[in-house]
Amino acid sequence: MQVHRLVLGLLLAAPLCMVAASPAAAAPCDADAFREFDFWLGEWQVHTPDGKLAGTNRIEREYNGCVIHERYTTGRGYSGESLNTYDASRKVWHQSWVDDAGTLLLLEGGMVAGKMVLEGQTIGNDGQPAKQRITWTPNPDGSVRQHWEVVNAKGAWSTAFDGLYTKSR
Numbered sequence: 001m002q003v004h005r006l007v008l009g010l011l012l013a014a015p016l017c018m019v020a021a022s023p024a025a026a027a028p029c030d031a032d033a034f035r036e037f038d039f040w041l042g043e044w045q046v047h048t049p050d051g052k053l054a055g056t057n058r059i060e061r062e063y064n065g066c067v068i069h070e071r072y073t074t075g076r077g078y079s080g081e082s083l084n085t086y087d088a089s090r091k092v093w094h095q096s097w098v099d100d101a102g103t104l105l106l107l108e109g110g111m112v113a114g115k116m117v118l119e120g121q122t123i124g125n126d127g128q129p130a131k132q133r134i135t136w137t138p139n140p141d142g143s144v145r146q147h148w149e150v151v152n153a154k155g156a157w158s159t160a161f162d163g164l165y166t167k168s169r
Contacts, residue, residue, distance in 0.1 A: 029066035034086045036111050037068055037093065039138035044165040046072075046146070054163055093118060107134060114138070133157065142167060
């Protein structure tokens with residue numbers, strides 16, 4: 001009877017030992033592709049090309065590292081935020097931007113020659129579709145350039161915003 005209990009105890013304990021000995025499962029967003037936009041993480045001051053402060057931006061990883069959350073404010077009454085994630089099933093980055101003016105901007109894309117390039121389409125003030133493209137470029141000094149372009153009426157790209165991100169901390 002004692003041998004029977006010992007064997008039964010070992011059989012019941014074996015699965016627990018196997019679970020404890022197995023390596024921890026990788027988090028769902030640990031793949032390298034989920035880290036391509038990490039150069040944008042941080043607390044930033046954003047300046048226009050003429051050196052004027054355009055606003056501040058806080059970009060953090062959330063939800064087990066699966067989401068990059070941006071919070072932007074000008075300090076002059078305008079603010080907005082974006083949620084960014086890598087869609088592994090489609091191998092594409094996605095951004096949803098919303099702001100206090102009622103704007104919704106949906107962008108998708110990925111890394112191109114060391115830059116994050118996301119594109120999308122909105123409806124312009126004239127009621128017509130307007131193509132948007134934002135490019136984030138990491139610079140050797142740790143700053144990041146954000147260049148936002150829109151297609152004008154002639155079909156050419158023009159700059160909507162050009163900002164230089166420098167770490168505020």
